[in-house]
Amino acid sequence: MAEKTVNLTINGLDVTVPAGTTILEAARSVGIRVPTLCFLKGVNEIGACRICVVEVKGARSLVASCVYPVSEGMVVNTNSERVRHSRQLTLELIMSNHRMDCLTCARNSHCELLSLANELGIDAVRYANDHLLPQIEDSAPHLIRDNSKCVLCRRCVSACHKLQSVGVISPNERGFRTHISSAYDRNLDETDCVSCGQCIVACPTGALTVKDDTAKVWAALNDPTKHVVVAPAPAVRVTEGECHGLPIGTNVEGKLITALHRLGFDKVFDVDTAADLTIMEEGTEFLDRLQNGGVLPMITSCSPGWVRYCEMHQPELIPNLSSCKSPQQMLGSMVKTYYAEKAGIDPKDIVMVSVMPCTAKKYEVQREEQRLPNGCMPVDISITTRELSRMIKRAGLLFDHLPDGQFDPLLGVSTGAGTIFGVTGGVMEAALRTVSVKLAGEGMQVDFREVRGMKGVKEAGYFLPGRTVRVAVASGLANAKALLERVKNGQAHYDFIEIMGCPGGCINGGGQPTQSAEVRSFTDVAGLRAKALYQQDMDMPLRRSHENPEIQAIYRDYLGEPGGHKAHELLHTHYVPMKKYRPDQI
Amino acid sequence: MPNCKTVVPYRGTPEQEEELLRFVAEHKGQPGGVMPALQKTQQIFGYLPEEALILVAEGMDVPLSELYSVASFYAQFSFNPKGEHQVSVCLGTACYVKGSADVLEAVEKKLGIRTGSITRDGRFSLDATRCIGACGLAPVMTVGGDVYGRLTPDQVGAILDKYM
Structure with missing residues (x-):
């Protein structure tokens, strides 16, 4: 049966769209853009900010086009004098409660409010707000909230509740006193926040920003007594370009390496290499659990946001978590032991910096359980893709002009399996590539396409000698929660589950370049970034972690067996159940 | 501002908590179940102690922040007990x-x-x-x-x- 369609006119143009389409999307289908502020497709569709209003013939008042469905014969005007005037006034009122320190605001080059003011032709501030003072909440390791810049669009709230099922922030109180905060206005570090940063990338203004750790990195680089090592995560190489004007989904690995060398880092290693190492350990752990009656399903532990969620919201699943440290932490652990030994450097003189798509990594580097037997923390400073772009710009590096560089040896060779760690399904596929060979010998498939793609939950079964291995993949904590509910009440049975905290995986992490709501709503940002990672995987000569010559050397010269004593000491960790809510003891 | 966290210790009794939990279990999953649960909490304890709201949040599988958001919106709810x-x-x-x-x-x-x-x-x-x-x-x-x-x-x- 043909899909039901609706005919209407927008600005005098005849439009035919499927029933149920919003005016906003119907207008876009004929090349008409309606400005928005609170709208974030699939996440925040509440028609609250009134920036997207349009005139509908016969309607008593202007309607919010982002949520208003089309109907047969509707006559819409998106650009009348009345509409333009209403949008301007609404924006002026929103601005009257927004502290405008645009010159020094971290978001000034990509602020949606600033763009709107430009677009709507606000050329003077009629309702001054000099009385607004900063309202800084910076208790969490990863973010700073300044409610004096909040426009109450609720995009962060929806991201926290709907995408992540965590729900630590909500609008509190009412009227002029309305503000976004946690229950009892507690500081974020006293709540069940998992540090995923999805609120930051949902925010249209500078109200939510990442906690900038670049000053610590500059200080380390300026200190001649320190040996400063850096390593970027898989997902960073396909997103850093966005901060420098390159299209979404451009792989800039070579330029990224050169930029890091030119910033003055002593060594540039690759987290992809550590991802291969993770597969050796995690694959071994999985086979051991599978063959020796261990706790199944085993669940991946690479995503610190997910790990923290598990510890607080699903502590009964802690025995299912892989004991493997994340690739970031494995790399840091190898740098401060294996590399330090090979290079003859005291590990205490090494400053390990990681560049991550992730804000929860800032929390992970502080976790005491990760400390090495030699007393060092594996990673000292974790900065996000966005923070690195600030360093690159500050250093005057013309990113687009940089020649391609090479990772430094010892921890710089990786396989396609390591590369795809940055996308949902990638860790699972990388593990399957190695596990299947271990079980069935050479000649196994390399591609496991069933676990790829941007679906929130993916399932597959693979027939390996002896048994079928049933796997599931979830990204975004709301999807993970739904999947785990089914596992816990016995509706679904798996051997191995991959969970990434952010929807789409690390490519869509809270530390990644912010894209405006318009781009996020109408472009498959995560899909484009993922495509670049899978392309790199396809182009690599080696695509299975255990084929990585540097990894083979690490086990031969240093660690011994995967899952062995030394590997456990350096590359594994444990988890701590935590109470979700912790009221004060009075 | 009336809705600040109280400085008075929580004095809820096991009987009060049990009464609240029974109510919560009956209303779990109901659309709009948050308001009656908040009203019940206030009826039992005289105000909304954080400890009691946590019982509601966990019992109904609703984030605590959502309960606080609703409770701080309406003037009928108090986050402080009444004094002597x-x-x-x-x-x-x-x-x-x-x-x-x-x-x-x-x-x-x-x-x-x-x-x-x-x-x-x-x-x-x-x-x-x-x-x-x-x-x-x-x-x-x-x-x-x-x-x-x-x-x-x-x-x-x-x-x-x-x-x-």
Whole structure:
């Protein structure tokens, strides 16, 4: 049966769209853009900010086009004098409660409010707000909230509740006193926040920003007594370009390496290499659990946001978590032991910096359980893709002009399996590539396409000698929660589950370049970034972690067996159940 | 601001908690179940203790922040228990034009608490009220059932001392 369609006119143009389409999307289908502020497709569709209003013939008042469905014969005007005037006034009122320190605001080059003011032709501030003072909440390791810049669009709230099922922030109180905060206005570090940063990338203004750790990195680089090592995560190489004007989904690995060398880092290693190492350990752990009656399903532990969620919201699943440290932490652990030994450097003189798509990594580097037997923390400073772009710009590096560089040896060779760690399904596929060979010998498939793609939950079964291995993949904590509910009440049975905290995986992490709501709503940002990672995987000569010559050397010269004593000491960790809510003891 | 976290210890009994949990179990998963649960909590405890809201949040699988968001929106909910002596200062129109805001400020200073909250020892709670119908006595303050009228801020100290 043909899909039901609706005919209407927008600005005098005849439009035919499927029933149920919003005016906003119907207008876009004929090349008409309606400005928005609170709208974030699939996440925040509440028609609250009134920036997207349009005139509908016969309607008593202007309607919010982002949520208003089309109907047969509707006559819409998106650009009348009345509409333009209403949008301007609404924006002026929103601005009257927004502290405008645009010159020094971290978001000034990509602020949606600033763009709107430009677009709507606000050329003077009629309702001054000099009385607004900063309202800084910076208790969490990863973010700073300044409610004096909040426009109450609720995009962060929806991201926290709907995408992540965590729900630590909500609008509190009412009227002029309305503000976004946690229950009892507690500081974020006293709540069940998992540090995923999805609120930051949902925010249209500078109200939510990442906690900038670049000053610590500059200080380390300026200190001649320190040996400063850096390593970027898989997902960073396909997103850093966005901060420098390159299209979404451009792989800039070579330029990224050169930029890091030119910033003055002593060594540039690759987290992809550590991802291969993770597969050796995690694959071994999985086979051991599978063959020796261990706790199944085993669940991946690479995503610190997910790990923290598990510890607080699903502590009964802690025995299912892989004991493997994340690739970031494995790399840091190898740098401060294996590399330090090979290079003859005291590990205490090494400053390990990681560049991550992730804000929860800032929390992970502080976790005491990760400390090495030699007393060092594996990673000292974790900065996000966005923070690195600030360093690159500050250093005057013309990113687009940089020649391609090479990772430094010892921890710089990786396989396609390591590369795809940055996308949902990638860790699972990388593990399957190695596990299947271990079980069935050479000649196994390399591609496991069933676990790829941007679906929130993916399932597959693979027939390996002896048994079928049933796997599931979830990204975004709301999807993970739904999947785990089914596992816990016995509706679904798996051997191995991959969970990434952010929807789409690390490519869509809270530390990644912010894209405006318009781009996020109408472009498959995560899909484009993922495509670049899978392309790199396809182009690599080696695509299975255990084929990585540097990894083979690490086990031969240093660690011994995967899952062995030394590997456990350096590359594994444990988890701590935590109470979700912790009221004060009075 | 009335909806600040209380400084008084939680004194909920196992019986009270059980009553709340029974109610929560019956209403779990119901659309719009948050409001009745908040009202029940306030009915049982007299206010919304964080400890009780946590029971509701976990019992209904609703984030605590959502409960707090709803509760802080409506004036009918209180995050503070009432003190042994409930002090109210009328901010109705007549009292207000006669300077009751200054009286309220003097009470806040004397008790060392903000309007809407309670002293640490639980003896005094302070609220601002709308018109209590004693406009002829404006500005008016009540302490429990006692009414004090035609007040000036400097009288507040001596009146409250009687209850201390």
